[in-house]
Amino acid sequence: MSWTEAKDYFKKNDIALLPVGSNEQHGPQNPLGTDHLIAKAVAEETAKRAGVLCLQVIPFGVSSHHKQFWGTIFISPKTFKSYVKEVCLSLNYYGVRKIVVVNGHGGNRCALMEMARELREKGVFVSIFQWWSVVNKLLPNLFELEERGHAAAEETSVNLALHPQIVGMNRAVDEEPRKHSVQTEGMTLPLDTVDYTSSGVFGKSTTASAEKGKKIFEATVNELVKHVNLLKETKIEDLISKSKV
Numbered sequence: 001m002s003w004t005e006a007k008d009y010f011k012k013n014d015i016a017l018l019p020v021g022s023n024e025q026h027g028p029q030n031p032l033g034t035d036h037l038i039a040k041a042v043a044e045e046t047a048k049r050a051g052v053l054c055l056q057v058i059p060f061g062v063s064s065h066h067k068q069f070w071g072t073i074f075i076s077p078k079t080f081k082s083y084v085k086e087v088c089l090s091l092n093y094y095g096v097r098k099i100v101v102v103n104g105h106g107g108n109r110c111a112l113m114e115m116a117r118e119l120r121e122k123g124v125f126v127s128i129f130q131w132w133s134v135v136n137k138l139l140p141n142l143f144e145l146e147e148r149g150h151a152a153a154e155e156t157s158v159n160l161a162l163h164p165q166i167v168g169m170n171r172a173v174d175e176e177p178r179k180h181s182v183q184t185e186g187m188t189l190p191l192d193t194v195d196y197t198s199s200g201v202f203g204k205s206t207t208a209s210a211e212k213g214k215k216i217f218e219a220t221v222n223e224l225v226k227h228v229n230l231l232k233e234t235k236i237e238d239l240i241s242k243s244k245v
């Protein structure tokens, strides 16, 4: 878009999609860019079908828990939150009040949620979409639990569907994550990926298939298009924070 095209869009629309991801290890078979590449593809296809603007993907995210694996880029939650927030505020300057963040990386979630709450107070509504959290609801029997972890068959399948030329299935491995010696029920521990797995894969990845990945992509995009259309129809007054009761 040129700035004149942007002006035309923002004069008529108050909604935009923003894909965000990470650059981090995804096992020996998947590209480091997995999370931002998938977020970008889901967001761009949704934007095309729903007739809304999709911004450039933000490729780096909150990934320090993967840093022992080479090539991982790790941004602090604070910096990530500020950066994404300022992108959203720039959109708001041109009248955008509804933003759908298409998030490709679980580690970004807390920072994004904090940001969304702060922006809602300022009259900007940000919803956050994560493709993997809807897959077992939309396609319940597609994968076993051990195929749904980080860099396992589910995620690898989406890569195979979208960009098979950068997936090396001959390097795919299956690895059952280790349990830490102090882990008991109900306990959240600040561990790194390397504490659980040596390959970076959580579970089974060798069963990945492009065909399954296409099903996930299609179901995910359909669901996101539904959300974007609902947002378009909803008045901003019904989305932002209510005043006192």
Ligand SMILES: [Zn+2]
Binding pocket: 026, 034, 035, 104, 105, 150, 151, 155
């Ligand atoms: Zn991932």
